[in-house]
Amino acid sequence: MAPKKPLCLPSLLLLSVTLLLPQADSRSFVVDWDHDRFLLDGAPFRYVSGSLHYFRVPRVLWADRLFKMKMSGLNTIQFYVPWNYHEPEPGVYNFNGSRDLLAFLNEASLANLLVILRPGPYICAEWEMGGLPSWLLRKPNIRLRTSDPAENMTQMFALQRVYEPHGPLVNSEYYTGWLDYWGQNHSMRSVRAVTEGLENMLKLGASVNMYMFHGGTNFGYWNGADEKGRFLPITTSYDYDAPISEAGDATPKLFALRNVISQFQEIPLGPLPPPSRKMMLGPLTLYLDGYLLDFLHLLCPQGPIHAVLPMTFEAVKQDLGFMLYRTYLSHTVLEPTQFWVPNNGVHDRAYVMVDGVFQGVLERNTKHKLFLMGKMGAKLDVLLENMGRLSFGSNHSDFKGLLEPPVLGQMILTQWLMFPLKIDKLVKWWFPLQLPKSLHPQVPSGPTFYSTTFQVLDSGGDTFLFLPGWTKGQVWINGFNLGRYWTKRGPQQTLYVPRPLLFPKGALNKITLLELENVPPQPQIQFLDSPILNSTLHRTYVYSLSDDTQSAPEPMELSGH
Numbered sequence: 256m257a258p259k260k261p262l263c264l265p266s267l268l269l270l271s272v273t274l275l276l277p278q279a280d281s282r283s284f285v286v287d288w289d290h291d292r293f294l295l296d297g298a299p300f301r302y303v304s305g306s307l308h309y310f311r312v313p314r315v316l317w318a319d320r321l322f323k324m325k326m327s328g329l330n331t332i333q334f335y336v337p338w339n340y341h342e343p344e345p346g347v348y349n350f351n352g353s354r355d356l357l358a359f360l361n362e363a364s365l366a367n368l369l370v371i372l373r374p375g376p377y378i379c380a381e382w383e384m385g386g387l388p389s390w391l392l393r394k395p396n397i398r399l400r401t402s403d404p405a406e407n408m409t410q411m412f413a414l415q416r417v418y419e420p421h422g423p424l425v426n427s428e429y430y431t432g433w434l435d436y437w438g439q440n441h442s443m444r445s446v447r448a449v450t451e452g453l454e455n456m457l458k459l460g461a462s463v464n465m466y467m468f469h470g471g472t473n474f475g476y477w478n479g480a481d482e483k484g485r486f487l488p489i490t491t492s493y494d495y496d497a498p499i500s501e502a503g504d505a506t507p508k509l510f511a512l513r514n515v516i517s518q519f520q521e522i523p524l525g526p527l528p529p530p531s532r533k534m535m536l537g538p539l540t541l542y543l544d545g546y547l548l549d550f551l552h553l554l555c556p557q558g559p560i561h562a563v564l565p566m567t568f569e570a571v572k573q574d575l576g577f578m579l580y581r582t583y584l585s586h587t588v589l590e591p592t593q594f595w596v597p598n599n600g601v602h603d604r605a606y607v608m609v610d611g612v613f614q615g616v617l618e619r620n621t622k623h624k625l626f627l628m629g630k631m632g633a634k635l636d637v638l639l640e641n642m643g644r645l646s647f648g649s650n651h652s653d654f655k656g657l658l659e660p661p662v663l664g665q666m667i668l669t670q671w672l673m674f675p676l677k678i679d680k681l682v683k684w685w686f687p688l689q690l691p692k693s694l695h696p697q698v699p700s701g702p703t704f705y706s707t708t709f710q711v712l713d714s715g716g717d718t719f720l721f722l723p724g725w726t727k728g729q730v731w732i733n734g735f736n737l738g739r740y741w742t743k744r745g746p747q748q749t750l751y752v753p754r755p756l757l758f759p760k761g762a763l764n765k766i767t768l769l770e771l772e773n774v775p776p777q778p779q780i781q782f783l784d785s786p787i788l789n790s791t792l793h794r795t796y797v798y799s800l801s802d803d804t805q806s807a808p809e810p811m812e813l814s815g816h
Contacts, residue, residue: 288421293462301460303516304331304371305468306428308380310340311493312471314353315755316503319528320469321366323499326527327509328516331369333427333464334359337386338375340477343574345390371427371464376407381434381479381489383575384644384653392569392652399652424461429453431465431508432496436487441746441789443496450511457519465512469503470495472751475679475736476575479646480653485620486603488642490747491738492788501751501786502717504530531754532716533784539709541768541778547702548611548636551579551674553681559672565657566673568641573656573675580637580657581672584629591626592664600659603642606702606771610634613701616772627663635668637661638702640771642739682767683734705778706767711757718757718782719749722768724775731767732756743772748787 285294293300305324312320324332336356342348350356363370377400378386391397431449433442456463470493480488494501498509505527516522547554560571565580594607596617605617607625610633615625619642629635637657644653661668720730722742730737730750737750758764766780 286422291421292423292460301423301457301520302331302369302371302462302464303329303457303520304333304369304462304464305329305498306333306464306466307469307499308334308467308471308493309356309359310337310353310382310477311473312353312469313753313755314355314358316753317359317362318366320499320503321362321368323503323505323509323527324468325366325368326523326525327468327498327505327513328520328522329368329468330520331371331464332363332468333371333373333466335378335380335382335386336372336374337378337380337382339382339384339386339388342388343390379479379647381473381481381493381646383477383479383646385479385646389569389574389644389655390572392567392654393572395570395652395654397652400648424456424459426456426461426463428466429456429463431467431498431512432470432494434495435490435492435746435788436481437490437741437747438744439487439746441496443789446508446511449508450515453512454515454518457515465498467493467495467497469499470497470501472501472738474738476641476643476739478643478739480603480643482645482648482651486642488603489646491740491750492747492786494786494788502531502533502719502753532714534711534716534718534754535782535784536709536712536718537781538779539707539766539781541705541707541766541780543778544704544706544767546611547579547638547676547704547769548608550681550704554676554678555579555674559674562671562673563669564660565671567658568639568655568675571673571675575641576678577641577676578639578656579674579676580639581674582635582668582670584631584633584635584663585666587631588628588663591628594625594627594661594663596657596661597659600657600661601639602653602655602658604640605657606638606640608636608638608701611636611701613772638771678729678769679731679734679736682731682736700773702769702771703774704767704769705774706765708763708765710763711760713760715754715757715760717754718752718784719786720752720766721749721781721783721787723779723781724777725768725770725780726772726774728768728770728772730769733758733765746789748790749783751786752782 282296283294287294305327307320307324309317321332341350341354360370375386380386387399391399429452430444432444435441453463453465473489473491473493478489478491480486492501498506498512500506513522559581560566568574568578571578599620601617601619603619607614607617607627609627609629614627617623617625639656641655644655645651720737722740724742725740726743727741729739732752733756735756737752740750742748
């Protein structure tokens with residue numbers, strides 16, 4: 256991550272929470288510059304805070320997470336507000352359900368926690384496009400994170416002085432752990448390192464915010480990505496090795512931090528809640544619904560968009576997920592001929608089919624070679640997956656889709672049909688449609704839908720979906736998009752399933768998978784009572800533009816969010 260400049264104290268300490276508490280008009284929060292401290296209601300004050308993101312936690316679980324943070328000894332929470340989460344289209348706003356910002360602030364007030372509110376427009380946070388809405392990229396020449404007059408900005412802020420001779424000591428992002436990338440090992444930070452750092456800062460009288468105190472989950476398509484010589488999409492789990500786990504349980508790290516905090520200020524009496532109940536179920540067999548190509552009339556009911564050259568996701572207003580590109584061979588190709596996209600033009604992952612038969616994958620920042628054959632008029636389909644836009648970097652306009660026209664041999668392919676796919680809308684009302692088995696091979700490959708139903712046998716609990724033998728794809732439970740799995744690459748092998756997503760005992764739950772590459776011989780899944788977050792298979796993938804080899808993980812540098 257690129258380091259950020261220290262936050263301006265007056266803007267950082269919008270501790271706007273004080274406005275939410277009773278008798279807010281009689282309360283005050285000021286910076287006592289002469290004595291290098293904060294004053295809350297006229298008394299010296301130091302905050303001990305933790306980050307969590309309401310947009311990574313289902314609304315029904317907000318109160319639970321906030322209560323545990325309060326019981327950990329924190330007096331404050333810090334969080335971002337992602338612009339793209341609340342304005343999906345220009346002038347169209349969404350503050351409902353898990354996007355209800357005022358409801359979250361109210362929950363924080365009920366937990367007697369102060370709030371450091373960090374609204375966008377840009378947040379990074381390993382979130383899709385760093386919180387900027389992708390519709391900004393509908394202006395193809397826009398320069399993001401600059402003073403470009405085309406951005407919702409009207410003036411530049413004056414540069415803050417580099418050093419402040421007076422003021423409180425603040426660490427606004429003290430890392431308790433770190434994020435994970437697909438294909439690298441699960442990041443961890445030792446309890447000792449975290450507690451010693453916190454203790455040293457509190458001895459100095461500093462205020463501190465721990466990032467993250469509870470990480471949560473990148474549900475749906477909301478994960479961001481980094482680029483460090485290669486494209487690095489971030490995993491679905493945002494566990495972060497944080498003091499409160501992805502499933503909301505107190506960890507040994509939390510108890511150690513709580514002990515440190517107790518040496519400097521009072522902490523709430525009483526024990527922390529024990530880990531929530533976890534459920535095991537399965538194995539369950541999934542059944543073939545059909546190839547993705549079989550459902551284009553449902554996935555893109557408005558029909559395709561035609562253009563001579565392929566258009567990006569942004570150009571056709573497809574923000575997230577998948578888009579299918581289709582053309583037809585203008586001549587017969589009798590010998591295996593290389594199919595490629597110039598200038599690293601696959602953003603981010605392409606699943607290639609000829610007359611419905613899966614041929615292989617092209618991936619951003621790799622030179623993996625794919626060879627095709629086909630008769631004149633053969634149907635060439637390229638399913639493009641948006642793996643998450645870059646979440647940091649100046650002027651990084653991360654367009655998605657086919658950024659250049661593909662080439663077969665030496666021939667540029669033209670006359671494309673583009674199908675923006677609305678998979679989530681279809682899955683919400685999906686019925687168990689199965690095509691005749693004779694139409695499909697015994698073990699299908701390529702983008703394929705599978706599903707099954709199941710019941711929770713008792714009162715149940717949180718659980719973790721394990722997909723042994725599956726390759727890569729997307730999962731929905733009861734129409735809710737759990738996020739991406741990439742079992743073959745790792746390190747994450749399970750997806751967190753919060754209990755509120757499951758129907759009670761006696762009701763049927765529906766799980767749907769879109770497997771993008773290869774289905775295991777036994778298409779089964781399991782629900783486990785503990786996560787598997789650190790199992791990178793086949794060694795860690797480290798891709799470069801010069802080759803497609805696998806090598807050991809590179810050391811990761813810790814820097815700002």
